Amino acid sequence: MKNLKFDETILSIHKEIQVKLKKTNIKIDNYIKSDIPVIPKLSKYFFNKRGKQLRPVLCLLSSKMINKEYSNLKSDISMAAALEFIHAATLLHDDVIDKGKTRRGQRSVNDIWNNKFSVLLGDFMFSKSFQLMTEAQSLKAMESLANVSAKISEGEFLQMSNENNTSLSISEYMQIISLKTAELFGAAMKIPAILTDKNNKIIEQLNFVGINFGMIFQIIDDHLDYFGTYKTGKSKGQDFFEGKITLPIIILLKKANLDEKKLLKKIFHNKKRTKKDFLKTLALLEKYNVESISLKYANNLKQKSKNILKRFKNRPSYLLGELLDTSINRKN
Template sequence: MGTTKPHERLSDLLASELAQVNRLIAERMASEHAPRIPEVSAHLIDAGGKRLRPMLTLAAARLFGYDGPYHIHLAATVEFIHTATLLHDDVVDQSGQRRGRPTANLLWDNKSSVLVGDYLFARSFQLMVETGSLRVLDILSNASATIAEGEVLQLTASQSLATGESTYLQIVRGKTAALFAAATQSGAVIANAPEADIAALYTYGDALGISFQIVDDVLDYWGSNATGKNIGDDFRERKLTLPVIKAVAKADAEQRAFWARVIEKGDQRPGDLEHALDLLDRHRALDDTRAEALLWADRAKDALQGLPDHELRRVLRDIADFVVERVS
């Protein structure tokens, strides 16, 4: 039986290039003097992630017939940036599980995770420079800064009930969508695609990344093997994600006091997660959040309409549907 999931179809279409990306990743995460670097890097990079972001870069370049070597560099760059942010995130969030496995900071220590993340960031910039494209360097370096900015904004905003949907969207655009958008945009740029198509792929990546993160925030309360996390991790980490923002907006005084206690004050007691789930259900917060994810997935698909008629375009469209099907 053939594969049916769109990211698996995309992987099949890009198999030879993905193999080159994986070889380049293995080569560049090596270290002659610090063996812990490849140990920690491989723990996360080889943990069964879908390689979705690097595949988006490869697909964007292939859409426009690119036959040079540098989309491989860009795909590896995107994966290194992504891995570096995950290593840092798990330290910040004090997470114990990622992709269904113990986190690197749990198996080694926080210092190793932070420093190896820094190493991968540095490696990503070396790969960018090798493309010889200042525009690509501009796109990916800006994305790296935006990701860090989004994470810092989340630190200050995600434990305040005053945080609304516009700030949440700003956080998501930073911490998640920026890299999706840079992945698709840089692939189109390296292939010398028309400016309108480069803009369309940026819009696609941005909307896809927002939808992806919104779905992850729903799954944190609905539960799924898709995230490799435990139900309620965001609740325990006191993250004010979109489902909670929507529930707070409809809360009465008693309910708002509950959210203030568990999110703002961090005073969480036995049964609080169950009560939070009840409130989310009572106010249809998860259903409404899922509807937002569907809207962003539709925006992603709409952005593809003017691109060349190609099998890869159809798979990219299906990926937008697949992202939200995780909460169907």
């Protein structure tokens, strides 16, 4: 079953910012041009399916929410494109690390070509993001995105260091997803305020909302690995079979009895996990009602963000609130 409410909200947001989103995609297409034929070839293949484009979308919607001169502002388009290039780079590198074979419903770059091409294309995407940052002519905005790029790498290292770590705490998990995923959402939301010299309070509020949205999105992503009906481009249980310790497993390890804890630790400390292991884990998740407990963490973050968005009282802020609501309720 598709989650129509989430898809409909994304569609409504795309319509709200359609002029600038189109310009953002034109800019992306222009920036993947190169005299080295293989670069545009691989880039066009990767961007053949653009996905939800959440990071540029949040940047442009945030810009419209806080700026009366939104229509005349051009630097937000450059930064929106930069955000998409950073995200693209992380996906290309992630597919190498995770040995991913699909991305956005099609074969991944590393699967069709090889890991070297995927890493190099990711590096190319990072370089394009920094070119776009200079185009925006805001040292403060550039500094913000540069810092976030470093944090993403730190998050990747932290996650890799904790694979199969059954002692991982909820706070450590939250730190990983904040660095790896949420910080870029925070940057997407606050950059329009930086570009237009808004006060620090507004910048901090937008960063807070963006980070919370990123945290929610990742929590739900990890949640759906066990409780989702299906996932586009990602099979159910992928995190489990890769040995990733995510929020549902952390909660389960806290709730389980001693024998169940021993079983779970044995499962995750093994080099490989079986379908039988997965079914046993699903049964324990159901026994301890982990599905609803996991959702409480996302709902708590959502409410804090919506309290801030209420202060803006315009259509973009309403749409951001809808996005928060439907992100939690999505089924894929």
